Amino acid sequence: MAAAEPAVLALPNSGGVGAGAPSGTVPVLFCFSVFARPLSVPHGAGYELLIQKFLSLYGDQIDMHRKFVVQLFAEEWGQYVDLPKGFAVSERCKVRLVPLQIQLTTLGNLTPSSTVFFCCDMQERFRPAIKYFGDIISVGQRLLQGARILGIPVIVTEQYPKGLGSTVQEIDLTGVKLVLPKTKFSMVLPEVEAALAEIPGVRSVVLFGVETHVCIQQTALELVGRGVEVHIVADATSSRSMMDRMFALERLARTGIIVTTSEAVLLQLVADKDHPKFKEIQNLIKDSGSCYPLPSQCCPLTE
Numbered sequence: 001m002a003a004a005e006p007a008v009l010a011l012p013n014s015g016g017v018g019a020g021a022p023s024g025t026v027p028v029l030f031c032f033s034v035f036a037r038p039l040s041v042p043h044g045a046g047y048e049l050l051i052q053k054f055l056s057l058y059g060d061q062i063d064m065h066r067k068f069v070v071q072l073f074a075e076e077w078g079q080y081v082d083l084p085k086g087f088a089v090s091e092r093c094k095v096r097l098v099p100l101q102i103q104l105t106t107l108g109n110l111t112p113s114s115t116v117f118f119c120c121d122m123q124e125r126f127r128p129a130i131k132y133f134g135d136i137i138s139v140g141q142r143l144l145q146g147a148r149i150l151g152i153p154v155i156v157t158e159q160y161p162k163g164l165g166s167t168v169q170e171i172d173l174t175g176v177k178l179v180l181p182k183t184k185f186s187m188v189l190p191e192v193e194a195a196l197a198e199i200p201g202v203r204s205v206v207l208f209g210v211e212t213h214v215c216i217q218q219t220a221l222e223l224v225g226r227g228v229e230v231h232i233v234a235d236a237t238s239s240r241s242m243m244d245r246m247f248a249l250e251r252l253a254r255t256g257i258i259v260t261t262s263e264a265v266l267l268q269l270v271a272d273k274d275h276p277k278f279k280e281i282q283n284l285i286k287d288s289g290s291c292y293p294l295p296s297q298c299c300p301l302t303e
Contacts, residue, residue, distance in 0.1 A: 027092045028045075028094070046087060067099070068099050073095070073096075083095070108229065108231065109268075115204045117143060117147045118207045119154060119155070119171070120215050121215055122137060123164045131240065131242060132238050137171060140171055142284060145284055150269055155192055156173060157179075157187045158182070180192065204230070205228050207220055209237060210239065211238070216248070221252075221255070224255065231259075232259050233260060236262055266281050
């Protein structure tokens, strides 16, 4: 079957932008935010060259931590449409660069070699205040055991330990890469960034601890802003208020952060019953039971 011709949409060739453009080039109007600037590009220019032109025109105004889509004004529809696959400039046209309000959904694949676990502020002083704290301790401990089995680095933080105490004794910190005190709510400290830079190929962070709507939420958003894929373990995070927890998880899910469960994380990391560590992970899951009462979905309303 013959390959399909590249889809080309263009504005009608009637006066205006780019009159007198050099031979072999095509005038294009590049729009970003409230700005619009004409520029000539080579005939047949595609997506990559258009991106380069956007950066040359508006680079100092583009937030490189965000995702963008290039759109083309289609005269027949009277509005912008996403740039068609295989697009090549053949006539004068108008394109715009649009920031996505919601990040593109990621596949959420986890592998031990590209994953780090973040354990956030599982401290003694939170025990009486956080709903289901004993249960999230149990799940957190299970995750840390899984990390040791699979050789996954673990970073632990403690919020103002002088006043709030150290990590609870039930959490075994044997073999963790880093335990850091902090006053900032987010775990993304300079020392944490340096530790991540030392680990080759990090793509994903599995995040759990307290509180969901404060330290977990701020950590997740900051990591995503740095291009890291974040998985929040719903059965290993909680808050004083289930309302706060609910809305935090819903907000995070809408921004493309993956809300998951401890069992899903561990089984995704081994991925195959023939994985050399599968039996150990399977036994870890079996031994933990399935009596965890905290709803794993994003929408519990009970206090």
